[in-house]
Amino acid sequence: MRHVAAALCAAAFALCAVAAPLRPTVADNGPDQIVVGAALPLTGDESRIGGFYKAAYELAVKEINDLGGLELRVYHRKIPVKLIIYDDKTDPATSRNLYERLAVQDHVDAFLGGYSTELVQAQTVVPQAHQIPYVNGGGAATEIYHRGFKTVFGVLSSIENLAYSECDFIEVMQAQGKLPKPLKMAVVWENTSHGKDFVAGLSARAKQKPKNYKIVLNEAFDLHGKDFAPLLQKVKATDANAFMSDAHLDDYITMQRQYRQAGLHHAYVTYGARGPEKAARDALGDSVNYIFAATWWNSQIPNAAVRAFDDKWAKAYPKIPQEWYAALPYETARTLFIAMTEAGSVDKVKVTEALRHIDIRDTIIPGGHIRFEADGQMVAPFVVTENLPGGKVVIVYPKSESTGSAVLPVPST
């Protein structure tokens, strides 16, 4: 009897062994869900913008899941996406730890990035260490991409390029006689790699075109500062006719108020990527008029894809304005999902490889084209905007995207 039982067991094992290849394995069938994670500044200094990123990521994931998930050819089916978002409290150390948690405990297939250069800089060591693909739309400083990290990609063009875009615009205005030549620039910049890129861009252009530019003040300030009066006094002591600041949103609001209180006036005023935000208009009213900004996106870009995004966003989030803080993370998530689809699986090496060779043409960013350079950062044109009275914002450069003419020099009020 014991021999019969042993023979039956052996036969059963043999049958299983033969039948196994005929049935798809768990690996062949793919995972139940694709897990994507991010840590965002939902509280702390950058919480307002963190809220945009969360909303944008959720919108992109919802769109995919409404269609049944991502179509991954290796598994011959659509797989839904699960998004995990943690709050890093605008703290770089917390942000890094949360990405570690996403990698080790949540076993994410890919990362979406956070917002602001200092947080992105801190968190990007984790995807490199675990070799997990990571795409961000919130870190533009070149330093993030110059560390040789192979799995890190960013859809924000560099701050140096931002400075060049503003210079391109300024040169057009100089040619039209709307700005003096050379433009004497008082350059103040936040003491981060973001600010360093800005001043590096302006300095490079000033060196290249000394007839167009002269830097008369070059001074750093602390991020999230409160009292810029001493700095602005230095600006006042110069004979600058352009005030070129690189600041984050809260510093832009604080500095611009103190700029006005100090009675300063320049022919050209910019805060780099900051200027047209609704929060600034709400906080400062007409004090933000005639401020120029070079941004990665604007809802007025005359392009069908942008209009479609505007409608989609307004329907999903009627109370959140369409700012670049919404568009770039949305496009970031879309880029990752397209790369996964092209890789055909959640294999991290294949997804990273797909990101490296990605070439998307129908995006909502200026120029419409997403493609990463060898260092993982994208090069794309910026749009230059100007705030006008009545809460209006117009794109003044490049000509192909413009929706209005620049009012220059800035009128004294």
Added chain:
Amino acid sequence: MQDTLATLISALLAAGLYATMSYGLALIYGVLKVINLANAGVLMLGAYVTWWMWDAFHVDPLLAPIVVLPLFFLFGIVLERVAIRRVIEQEPIVSLLLLFGVWLILQNVAYAIWTGDTRSIETPFVEATFKLGGIQLAWPRVYVFVAGALTLAVLQLFLTKTQFGRAIRAVSQDREAARLAGIDVERIYAVAFGIGIALSAFAGSLLSLLFPFGPDFGGALQLKSFCVVVLGGLDSFVGVAFGAILLSLAEAFGLRWMPASLQNLISFVLLVVVLIAFPKGIAGIIRSLRRV
């Protein structure tokens, strides 16, 4: 010459701001020997209440202290009764941690009520400027300076000329002797804590005229307040005023030759030097000179 004068005036106006932020901290330490780490949270709430009254009910922010002072005086009394009283006799670290916790709670309450959006008060007064001898000055900064000077005068009068003020000073000098003299020390603690919190909220209300703010507002300013209070002497309002002037002069003139990003370095180097050389601050120096 014009530049030097402008720097001097700017420093004096900043001193008014620093002093106003620090009186509450100094009073609470002077009487209760407790370092109020929740000072930043109270500054922030004072700013929010001012903004909220202006935004929702169109109350002129210059009138907001009429509500802010009594409201936060009561808040201070309740906080002292509910929390501080239970830990005041324990190791200083206990009250430090408790008030740090209170700060975090206040921050999160602000996030829950007002979200993390940057808020700002916009009235014609906030942007109003005038010229004095060719130097452009902002009215709100002058207003804050005057308010700081008046606060100092009122506090000095209250502490030296009223029965209750003298009782507060007695408790701050020797609580056991004050108790033996029949002073209700617990009542003094509650009232002094209430006044300290009200002063901090008043400072927050004034700061809302100068700076945009959010729930994290006050943290960086709190560090300045610590510098001012240590420079001035931990329990003297006149010392605090001098500490504020010393700090703002050092910052303003230091930054004429140094990068603006080193503003905080100036404050903290000054703090370290004073702690090593004159641990009792300016008030201690004045007392020693008087003895001589």
